[in-house]
Amino acid sequence: MAPQISLQKDKIRILLLEGVHQSAIDLLASRGYTNVEYLKTSLPEEQLIEKIADAHFVGIRSRTQLTRKVLENAPKLIAIGCFCIGTNQVDLKAATELGIAVFNAPYSNTRSVAELIIAETILMLRGIPEKNALCHRGGWLKSASGSYEARGKTLGIIGYGAIGSQLSVMAEAIGMRVIFFDVVTKLPLGNASQVHSMDELLAQSDVVSLHVPELPSTKMMIGGEQLEKMKPGAILLNASRGTVVDIDALAAALKSGHLAGAAIDVFPVEPRGNDDEFVSPLRGIDNALLTPHIGGSTMEAQENIGVEVAEKLATYSDNGTTTSSVNFPEVALPGQGGAHRLLHIHKNVPGILSAINQVFSENAINISAQFLQTNETLGYVVIDVDAEYSDLALEKLKNIPGTLRCRVLF
Ligand SMILES: NC(=O)C1=CN([C@@H]2O[C@H](COP(=O)(O)OP(=O)(O)OC[C@H]3O[C@@H](n4cnc5c(N)ncnc54)[C@H](O)[C@@H]3O)[C@@H](O)[C@H]2O)C=CC1
Ligand SMILES: O=C(O)C(=O)COP(=O)(O)O
Numbered sequence: 001m002a003p004q005i006s007l008q009k010d011k012i013r014i015l016l017l018e019g020v021h022q023s024a025i026d027l028l029a030s031r032g033y034t035n036v037e038y039l040k041t042s043l044p045e046e047q048l049i050e051k052i053a054d055a056h057f058v059g060i061r062s063r064t065q066l067t068r069k070v071l072e073n074a075p076k077l078i079a080i081g082c083f084c085i086g087t088n089q090v091d092l093k094a095a096t097e098l099g100i101a102v103f104n105a106p107y108s109n110t111r112s113v114a115e116l117i118i119a120e121t122i123l124m125l126r127g128i129p130e131k132n133a134l135c136h137r138g139g140w141l142k143s144a145s146g147s148y149e150a151r152g153k154t155l156g157i158i159g160y161g162a163i164g165s166q167l168s169v170m171a172e173a174i175g176m177r178v179i180f181f182d183v184v185t186k187l188p189l190g191n192a193s194q195v196h197s198m199d200e201l202l203a204q205s206d207v208v209s210l211h212v213p214e215l216p217s218t219k220m221m222i223g224g225e226q227l228e229k230m231k232p233g234a235i236l237l238n239a240s241r242g243t244v245v246d247i248d249a250l251a252a253a254l255k256s257g258h259l260a261g262a263a264i265d266v267f268p269v270e271p272r273g274n275d276d277e278f279v280s281p282l283r284g285i286d287n288a289l290l291t292p293h294i295g296g297s298t299m300e301a302q303e304n305i306g307v308e309v310a311e312k313l314a315t316y317s318d319n320g321t322t323t324s325s326v327n328f329p330e331v332a333l334p335g336q337g338g339a340h341r342l343l344h345i346h347k348n349v350p351g352i353l354s355a356i357n358q359v360f361s362e363n364a365i366n367i368s369a370q371f372l373q374t375n376e377t378l379g380y381v382v383i384d385v386d387a388e389y390s391d392l393a394l395e396k397l398k399n400i401p402g403t404l405r406c407r408v409l410f
Contacts, residue, residue: 010035012317013054013076018042018061018273020083023306031314041273049073057313062086062293063270068094078405079103079316081309082326084296085110085162088214088241092327096377099345099404101328103312107162108304109296113211113239114166116295118174120263121207122150123289124235129261133286146233146260148206151175156205158198158221159212159240160186167209168192179204183217202229207237214241224249233260239295242267251281254288261287265295319409320382322373329373329380339368340390341409344381347402348374356381359396365389378404 009032016024019040028036042063043051052058052074059081060066066080068091080090082104095102123129125148131141155171157164157180168178168189178192181201188194195201198221202208208230212218222236223246230236236259238245247268253259264282270293271278282288296302315321319336320343322328328345346352353372360367360383369384385393390408398406 007056009033012056013037014057014059014313015039015051015055016059017064018083020059020061020309021302021306023303024059024081024083024310025306027307027310028314031318033314033317041275044272045070052077057081057317059083059309059313060089062089063272064089066090066095071095071098071100074100078407079313081313083302083305083309086213086241087326096327097347097404099378101316101322102326103309103316103324104326105305105308106324108308109298109301110162110166112298112301113163113295114170116265116291117163117167117209117237117239117263118170120237120289121155121171121176121209121235122174124207124237124261124263125150125153127261127287129263129289130286149175152177153206154179154204156180156195156201156208157192158182158201158208158210160188160194161211163239164209164211165189167211176207198226199229202226203231205234206231207235209237210240210244212240212244214243219243220246222246222250224252227253227259230259232258235260236262237264238262239265242270248281251285251288254282254285261289263289263291265291266293322380327375327378329375329378331371331373331380331382333371333382334369336369336384336409338387339384340387342383342385342390342393342397343405343407343409344383344397344400344403345405346379346381346400347404348377348379349402352379352400352402353381355400356383356397359393359400360385363389363392363396365393 012035014033014036016036016038025036048070056076056078061084071094077100079101085106087104090102127146134141154177157167160180160182171178172190179195179201181195181198221244227249250262254262267280282290319333321333322330323332365385367383371382373380394408
């Protein structure tokens with residue numbers, strides 16, 4: 001039977017992991033949600049299952065793995081807030097099948113990533129990581145050999161989305177030639193141009209920067225073969241996802257000297273928190289500039305993300321609005337006035353809508369407003385009724401076969 005959720009705000013439990021910004025807690029409090037458990041790290045699966053068992057909302061960043069097993073053990077969960085861009089850490093199929101809405105912050109940290117990549121481009125073209133490491137060991141490598149200006153060099157961007165396209169504009173501003181490869185035809189900004197294959201991009205670029213999401217099609221998209229196709233002395237930058245690059249092949253390409261350097265922000269396996277050890281085949285390679293997944297970690301980005309995602313969760317909780325959800329049909333809902341609002345999330349299969357409408361006609365319940373939106377998998381119906389009928393309607397609605405979640409808002 002689908003879980004019934006209709007609670008006073010102080011009974012709504014919110015679990016926030018991975019040290020999301022204080023702005024999220026403040027926003028939630030300003031909307032009346034104070035029952036928040038706050039952890040600075042992600043949790044391993046078993047501990048997560050324990051914590052999430054009672055949670056109505058969970059907030060995570062890129063590290064917490066919300067697997068099907070975890071979600072199936074979260075009977076009260078209404079929505080997930082990814083306080084970041086990527087949603088690959090969530091089993092979206094499972095979330096959708098379970099009627100759990102997922103939200104993220106698609107833009108708030110994009111500028112931070114693009115700025116970091118510009119900085120790294122310049123540092124890598126000058127061989128700074130290696131020179132810096134030598135200085136720390138008492139060495140002194142004062143030499144122009146292998147050091148270049150960014151001006152006039154070719155930057156190849158793989159994935160020309162929110163980050164890739166901003167990077168394109170910034171790179172042109174320092175005099176770089178920009179080419180990009182994307183699976184979708186994109187409007188090139190400035191003088192950038194789209195190339196038709198990744199091989200073409202790899203063959204032409206002095207610096208290659210990856211800005212694709214983690215998808216089955218992007219996993220290991222840069223392996224030994226692709227690294228081989230890069231120009232000798234080229235530089236690889238990855239601030240997308242660790243699984244996009246074959247890290248062992250990259251270590252080999254750096255050790256052989258085929259690549260001049262790499263700046264890597266994301267790794268196939270990352271520590272859960274700041275107290276855990278970072279293990280990687282790239283450790284100890286001086287011309288690898290390694291950063292602990294901080295592409296989007298600026299005060300500005302984190303504060304904005306905190307507000308943005310907390311706002312989406314609070315609004316979904318308050319009135320059922322799903323605008324910009326990554327897996328739910330999008331509905332922007334007006335206030336409900338004095339009515340009680342029933343939210344019915346169901347499998348998108350034939351017959352459910354008529355079963356829903358039957359509940360109201362058979363029980364002579366007047367509907368004051370009704371909203372419906374579907375996507376391939378889900379149907380989302382919102383029905384406003386007089387307060388006196390909501391308990392009866394809820395009871396009947398949640399027993400309709402195919403119901404995933406049903407709750408009432410007072
Ligand atoms: N290091 C960090 O802290 C951060 C990392 N990220 C990562 O960066 C990724 C990209 O972010 P956005 O630019 O905002 O995403 P986006 O969705 O705006 O752009 C991604 C682009 O990649 C393209 N793409 C997809 N598959 C491709 C393929 N096989 N080959 C070439 N292009 C392909 C898409 O068509 C799209 O244009 C995020 O998904 C996230 O994983 C995002 C923010 C911070
Ligand atoms: O926004 C993203 O996708 C990121 O990778 C940033 O992740 P984070 O919030 O820093 O764990």
